[in-house]
Amino acid sequence: MARSEKAKPREKASGTSEHVQMDALAYSSRMLHWPPLGKLLLVIAVLIVNIMTESVITSLVVMALGLILMAYSTNMRIPFILGIFIAEAILILVIACGIISINGDTSQPCIWSADFLWMDFYMTADSFNEAWLVMIRAIAGITMMMAFATSTPIPHLAQALRQIRIPDEICEIIVLIYRYAFLLLERLDTMWSAASSRLGFTGFKHTMRTTASIAVGIFTSSMNLADKAQVSLECRGYRGYFPIWNRPKKTGIGWVAIAVVTFALLYILGIYTGGVIDFAGLAFGV
């Protein structure tokens, strides 16, 4: 049957895990070519100031900044599975902050209290405000880190670490872990499916036994893989370090300035806006 070369069916990519999706996202990011060290400095500066100030406004600004960068980086296309993970993280935060809010200082006036089984819930204006601050800070931190993660492949991060004089050995290990983690995950996936098809997960006892066997299998596989990788590296003229062909841009003084200025602006904003938003007042009128 005649067919054109263009009609040749494409092969299915082998890895489709969320890690691979994250990787694909980073490589297709519009911020891929921004200097990784510059991005890292900016993110660290913003995260530090986010923790340092007591202002919800600052955290909201950081969150907005993170969302904008993430939207720009991913071109508003976050894979569904990653969206689920982010939502899951936020849900955990909400629960954690709920716990903070109901563990108020009992020497302060109560705005809400309740008894449930053996537990006493005691919410104060301070604990309520503290819970909101922690939650917004944490979500802001997540958005900033996601903006960085969705735009910086691990090899670029390793390159950034090299630039700040992190020892080569550590950078090489990061790159190797990154590479082989995918392979081991694929193997884990295969072993898991094979175990499932042999009824390895029927009941608690079987599940425990199978999981332990898989863990041992993965460990021995990793040793085996390391041996073979060593031989392959030698076959390809490995001389003790991984040369990088496509070096990301170097960080100029401009990026340091951006990080410093952003830090300073957010810090000043934090000083002048501390306590501006009173969540307890808004919610309970106290």
Added chain:
Amino acid sequence: MDFKYILEARDVTYSYEKKEGSPKSLSEVSLGIRPGIRTVILGANGAGKSTLFYHFNGVFRPKSGEVLYRGIPLCYDKEVLYQLREDISVVVQNPDEQIFSSTVEEDVAFGPMNQNLHPSIVEGRIADSLFKVGMEDYRYRPTTQLSFGQKKRVAIAGALAMEPKVLILDEPTAGLDPQMSQEVMEMVDRLCLGGTTVVISTHDVDLAYAWADEIHVLRHGRLIFSGVPEDFFSDKESVALSGLALPHTFSVNRSLEGIRGLPEAPYPRTNSQLLAKLSPPEARFGRIMIRGIGDGTPVPEDDGLTRGIYGFRTRRMFRDNGCRADIYFNAVEGCCLSAMQGRDTVLFCDEELVDVIAGRIRSVSEFGRIPEVVL
């Protein structure tokens, strides 16, 4: 320097365990690889093929015996080994063990960067080797997103980028679908035509029989045969003891000639050779027209004839222009068979290969009638 073998093993013995008396993976293996000769190391699983390959590029050091490159015994000094591995590239069986980098171009650049080449040369080699394996569109893709076949091609590109004098491929078609296998073999064929000495290990007897000029057969770490494939496959007992089977073409030839009472020789290795040998004189063949594709060649118009394509440049032109092709893989053989079935067939190939391919098709006449070749 004058040498008969580009690579030679002399009484090589190797064991993975250090203890005395432990089982030997290679036992007194002596063989030579001649430059420019298509060589296959044949053997069942665990016969010692991969172990032998790692001796050729100095990764393994024989417990006894020696390995020679261009007639000189290997020196296991670090710098000398680096130099040796620039000349002798091994592509391992599982591409996942060979691909380290996160993107395709990074991985292909790994070898040339280790050779400390100038970036402009590295750039050229990346582009060239990816083009040769048909992966230029995947250059910036993460390696984690590639299929097994694509990874295999990237692994071969990584070896080609080092421009080795000897390319050793460990089971190059293992795990590949038939089309991809044909594509890889075409790539290997093209490299041979370009002057690279290619050595392949396999247990695929059909592939070995059709492709090799010379085979070396290993069994339980011992060399049991060196020579032309027909001599080995004529000895049924040795074939069976080696855990192998007779190639399909060889068996069919033997059976048919047994029925007809004619001599087995000459031994056809491909289907077209077999068909040429068996075709009656009154059979009506079509013609094979060979058309060279150069850099400035206009896109060929579709004349409705059966079309085959061969070569990197031709493949790319057909793909880029969405041209129709009926025979993608193993096209020289495919076009021969098509013409033998009475169809006029056009074989498009890279310009510089026209004479070689015409010669190859005409050489089928050794077995009987062949289609008319029109240049």
